[in-house]
Amino acid sequence: QVQFVESGGGLVQPGGSLRLSCAASESVLWMYTMGWYRQAPGKERELVATITTGQSTDYADSVKGRFTISRDNAKNTVSLQMNSLKPEDTAVYYCRAVHITTQTVNWGQGTQVTVSS
Numbered sequence: 001q002v003q004f005v006e007s008g009g010g011l012v013q014p015g016g017s018l019r020l021s022c023a024a025s026e027s028v029l030w031m032y033t034m035g036w037y038r039q040a041p042g043k044e045r046e047l048v049a050t051i052t053t054g055q056s057t058d059y060a061d062s063v064k065g066r067f068t069i070s071r072d073n074a075k076n077t078v079s080l081q082m083n084s085l086k087p088e089d090t091a092v093y094y095c096r097a098v099h100i101t102t103q104t105v106n107w108g109q110g111t112q113v114t115v116s117s
Helices: none
Strands: 004-007 009-011 016-025 032-039 048-051 057-060 066-074 078-080 091-099 105-107 111-115
Touching: 004 091, 009 016, 016 032, 016 111, 032 066, 032 078, 048 066, 048 078, 057 066
Parallel strands: 009 111
Antiparallel strands: 004 016, 016 078, 032 048, 032 091, 048 057, 066 078, 091 105, 091 111
8 A cells, every 4th residue: 555654844933944745655646636734733634735636736725825735746755845834833744645546545644843932
């Protein structure tokens, strides 16, 4: 089974930047619609951004203009560039992959992002 592994989380000050990456364990990224979700303590998991196989993107209103999702199928990675981070961006960030044919959903294990001074 294909696995998706996130990396790049950490502690950053308000206004700072982080770049998250999600790597597929096999060369199959081109078969998946990819997304980033996040879950803050005591809250439900929410959509952050998605990117289709055709490079179409969509963002939550709360991150528009600050976050950028991208994908590199050759490297089997999808990234989330996060700028102008705010304390309310603090959450565990998850990579989500949806197979374009079977609609099978795979989740990564998550990576913690903490925005604090």
